[in-house]
Amino acid sequence: MDTVPKVGFVSLGCPKATSDSERILTELRAEGYLIAPNYQDADLVVVNTCGFIDAAVEESLDAIGEALAENGKVIVTGCLGANAAVVKNAHPAVLAVTGPHATEAVMAAVHMHLPKPHDPYLDLVPPQGIRLTPDHYAYLKISEGCNHRCSFCIIPSMRGDLVSRPVGEVMQEAERLAAAGVKELLVISQDTSAYGVDIKYRTGFWQGRPLKTRMTELAAALAELDVWVRLHYVYPYPHVDEVIPLMAEGKILPYLDIPFQHASPRILKAMKRPAAAENTLARIRAWREICPELVIRSTFITGFPGETEADFEQLMDFIEEAELDRVGCFTYSAVDGATANALPDHVPEEVKEERRARLMERQADISADRLEARIGQTLTVLIDEISVEGAIGRSYADAPEIDGVVVIEDAAGLVPGEFATVRIVDSGEHDLWGECV
Numbered sequence: 236m237d238t239v240p241k242v243g244f245v246s247l248g249c250p251k252a253t254s255d256s257e258r259i260l261t262e263l264r265a266e267g268y269l270i271a272p273n274y275q276d277a278d279l280v281v282v283n284t285c286g287f288i289d290a291a292v293e294e295s296l297d298a299i300g301e302a303l304a305e306n307g308k309v310i311v312t313g314c315l316g317a318n319a320a321v322v323k324n325a326h327p328a329v330l331a332v333t334g335p336h337a338t339e340a341v342m343a344a345v346h347m348h349l350p351k352p353h354d355p356y357l358d359l360v361p362p363q364g365i366r367l368t369p370d371h372y373a374y375l376k377i378s379e380g381c382n383h384r385c386s387f388c389i390i391p392s393m394r395g396d397l398v399s400r401p402v403g404e405v406m407q408e409a410e411r412l413a414a415a416g417v418k419e420l421l422v423i424s425q426d427t428s429a430y431g432v433d434i435k436y437r438t439g440f441w442q443g444r445p446l447k448t449r450m451t452e453l454a455a456a457l458a459e460l461d462v463w464v465r466l467h468y469v470y471p472y473p474h475v476d477e478v479i480p481l482m483a484e485g486k487i488l489p490y491l492d493i494p495f496q497h498a499s500p501r502i503l504k505a506m507k508r509p510a511a512a513e514n515t516l517a518r519i520r521a522w523r524e525i526c527p528e529l530v531i532r533s534t535f536i537t538g539f540p541g542e543t544e545a546d547f548e549q550l551m552d553f554i555e556e557a558e559l560d561r562v563g564c565f566t567y568s569a570v571d572g573a574t575a576n577a578l579p580d581h582v583p584e585e586v587k588e589e590r591r592a593r594l595m596e597r598q599a600d601i602s603a604d605r606l607e608a609r610i611g612q613t614l615t616v617l618i619d620e621i622s623v624e625g626a627i628g629r630s631y632a633d634a635p636e637i638d639g640v641v642v643i644e645d646a647a648g649l650v651p652g653e654f655a656t657v658r659i660v661d662s663g664e665h666d667l668w669g670e671c672v
């Protein structure tokens with residue numbers, strides 16, 4: 236019974252406010268929360284305020300102050316809450332403020348700061364939701380849509396502009412996943428570096444403390460959950476520099492998935508790529524200086540309309556110098572509705588394919604050399620499965636499904652979903668082989 240979350244409730248004001256209170260209390264009980272009789276027993280307190288006359292405003296502000304002093308976690312609703320600035324100015328520590336008749340908004344704020352109790356008889360899904368991934372890793376989607384308009388892509392026309400999920404909601408999902416045994420969170424979106432831009436990096440709340448809706452702050456908070464945190468679909472914007480120290484300190488995985496797509500400034504401009512004007516090579520060098528173990532995976536497109544041999548050579552020079560760990564490469568394909576289709580000078584299919592093959596051939600050597608350099612290293616490996624070949628796992632350098640694996644032929648004692656310490660003894664083009672230490 237002790238684990239059932241308890242909400243304290245202070246109801247001020249007229250009968251309309253009382254009726255609002257009753258609706259909120261009914262909803263709280265229907266969802267399984269207990270109503271605490273005093274501040275001390277409550278996990279958080281809802282104060283339903285009145286703002287009718289000055290005296291009522293004062294009484295409401297006093298009540299909020301008392302709840303904050305006695306309990307610390309306070310959600311404000313009601314007529315005074317319609318003027319959130321008055322409440323926030325007087326009491327900046329309140330978790331959330333809503334206006335009157337706002338049962339849903341109050342419940343959303345309660346859920347964010349005090350998760351709903353799980354009822355095995357009523358809730359048909361486990362707290363972490365239904366997942367298609369194995370139990371030990373999970374995708375954590377932080378936003379939907381995209382504000383960019385890359386000329387080869389139709390995602391914004393299908394999914395709309397960027398809409399970031401509230402950071403408190405994302406963190407709660409991450410917490411539930413970690414509590415359910417997930418060992419690796421894969422942060423995904425169309426543009427992870429843009430997280431929060433649409434809501435001006437609004438401050439949300441997690442565990443009763445303020446947290447900005449922003450990639451760096453999110454990554455730092457996720458690091459507190461003590462699971463592997465892997466960032467996908469990041470663009471080389473200057474602020475990405477901020478997450479590199481988190482990687483160097485071992486807080487999040489030193490791994491970046493950055494779809495560069497090309498290296499010729501002319502083609503990047505025609506592609507309308509985000510951060511097209513950045514000096515990417517200099518940026519990569521600076522990142523590696525701070526975090527030498529950083530692994531970068533990327534994807535490229537060959538044969539974009541107008542790509543000349545000189546543009547492609549620029550891309551090859553980049554591949555040579557950047558020494559990326561993992562690379563995928565596609566030939567340009569004209570997706571229905573993409574604006575790039577209207578560009579002149581489409582490249583013949585055989586040229587696109589020939590360039591793709593040249594790029595992948597060169598990259599295969601680079602990737603193989605980088606893997607070979609791992610021989611003799613000791614890596615932490617997350618075991619994905621036990622197969623006839625032995626235990627199949629991944630180190631920080633390998634995202635599931637897209638990168639390589641670490642094979643441990645003697646799988647004795649290894650269990651999927653658990654970590655193993657592995658000394659690397661051999662390497663191939665994509666994969667590593669190792670022995671448990």
Ligand code: SF4
Nearest residue numbers: 381383385388390425
């Ligand atoms: S390719 Fe460009 S437009 Fe498409 S989702 Fe990615 S960043 Fe957005």
